[in-house]
Amino acid sequence: MVSQSFAVDPSAEQALAVDPLGVYLHIPFCAKRCDYCAFATWTDRGHLQDQYLSALKTDIVRAGLAPVTSVFVGGGTPTLVDPAALGDVLRAIATTPDAEVTVECNPDDVTVEMYRTFRAAGVTRVSIGVQSMVPTVLTALGRTHNPDNVRLAVAAVREAGIPTFNLDLIYGGAGETLDQWRETLEGAIALEPLHISAYALTVEAGTPLALEPERHPDDDDLADKYELADELLSAAGLSNYEVSNWAKPGYECRHNILYWQQGNYFGFGSAAHSHSDGRRWWNVRTPERYIAAVDGNESTEAAGETLDDATRHVEGLQLAIRMRDGVPANSLDIDGLEGLVETDGERVRLTRTGRLLANEVSLRLH
Secondary structure, X not given: OOOOOOOOOOOHHHHOOOOOEEEEEEEOEOOOOOOOOOOOOEOOXXXXXXXXXXXXXXXXXXXXXXXXXXXXXXXXXXHHOOHHHHHHHHHOOOEEEEEEEEEEEOOOOOOHHHHHHHHHOOOOEEEEEEEOOOHHHHHHHOOOOOHHHHHHHHHHHHHHOOOEEEEEEEEOOOXXXXXXXXXXXXXXXXXXXXXXXXXXXXXXXXXXHHHOXXXXXXXXXXXXXXXXXXXXXXXXXXXXXXXXXXXXXOOOOHHHHHHHOOOEEEEEOOOOEEEEOOEEEEEOOOHHHHHHHHHOOOOOEEEEEEOOHHHXXXXXXXXXXXXXXXXXXXXXOOOOOEOOEEEOOOEEEEOHHHHHOHHHHHOOEO
């Protein structure tokens, strides 16, 4: 299988050096809610899709943003809505010539024609929700897709000419063995992706998973699986550039880097978040309220906050310590952190073991 030749020049991080600006679009519709999901999504609002997409486009046009360097369409399940209508929304966003435009995709939904429609609307990247390549593990996570459809979805990406793709994995589901996680990793690597995200299963309040303690992940098991992921992905040429993300050089997710570097971005859609120079805000949570606000030419903002300089500084370090370049050496007292960090005297970076304890290390940042 031949990988796509598209690359970011010279690298994703360098591309962000010139006035980065992002847009996030939230698609709140799902066919089924996963047991671990706490996002603002609904399984009973499909009848609102046309109105919602129309409101999204209107809201974007009214915003009159300067050309953006990245767009990310998440959810929910963006592939549930009409691809032509979603493409129409994407065309309403002014983008720079080299912009990264990503759509999250459910492997059960996609077709070559859907991807071609996305490509014609400027999509350069898709993120495929794989989670696991083992059917019993998918069932334990409350997922419904067939692993075979992941392979078909990747083949469709290549046939449609979308430049690159990410595979999104989750480890730590109830009953998942280390060998099954290895099977998922090896199956994902065999598809020759240029980017893989691997997230530890987390228990969010209010989810079905939260109500069943016997299904909660074990910390030691999660650590073993993280170390296996880093070992196999690194051996496949995918470099860890953020705790949960690995990529071939030049294929790092520019939009996520924008978040991690405290860049400016604007969120459109229900519950979408935005940030501009230390002020962050979020939209009304339900699609009905969002549609009503846009139709009434009213603000879609539900609430917001402005960070003081000290808080913004510390939050910036807490994000940066998770990344490959780490933080300035004078921002972290490394005494007692042997084995968790390494330093060249100018920067401090997490080791593989340190990445497992990133939250604890970040408490010592100043």
